[in-house]
Amino acid sequence: MKRSLLTEGGGVPIGLAIAGANRNDFKLVRETLESLPIPRPEPTDEAPQGMCLNKGYDYREVRALLAEYRFTPHTRCRGEEAEAIKQESG
Template structure:
């Protein structure tokens, strides 16, 4: 995770963000390249170069390009709501909504703790009332 101040343009952090990805991804091939979708804010040579250098095939909407109609017949639906929902959940944590932590490491720890609490509460709700399975 990359943490920066509100006065830092996020396009400048693209290379650092790609390097900070912890999920292992399969090796890109000619048949199945690794795609990276970016919005119009990343329409500059620096962002395209950072994505290409990391082995991604960048898909950047160009400035001035018209919005395309989304074909939902194949089951590819926009999932922006997942991100917005998660931000809404995290905004209920006062320590994250107003950044009291001066140190980046402490703030990152607060984010991780908040995410762990969200998952714990969700798992508790899902398993509440379910029969306990004994492990032998």
């Protein structure tokens, strides 16, 4: 079973989507965002809303979806995490 969990900045769960284990994580993004139980505040230039994702979400489809929902993406690119770890330990 695959669980896609959305948390707020403090780590409190606010959204959840469940699918079969063989489903790619990035394909659950829309369903996870739509699972929010309360309306989300409208993001503004003064109060943008960020979305932090790991390299498993580095797809054009996800970037387009985040733009549609007006999130500011903070997504590691594939290969970037390994490079950061190498630099930290080097």
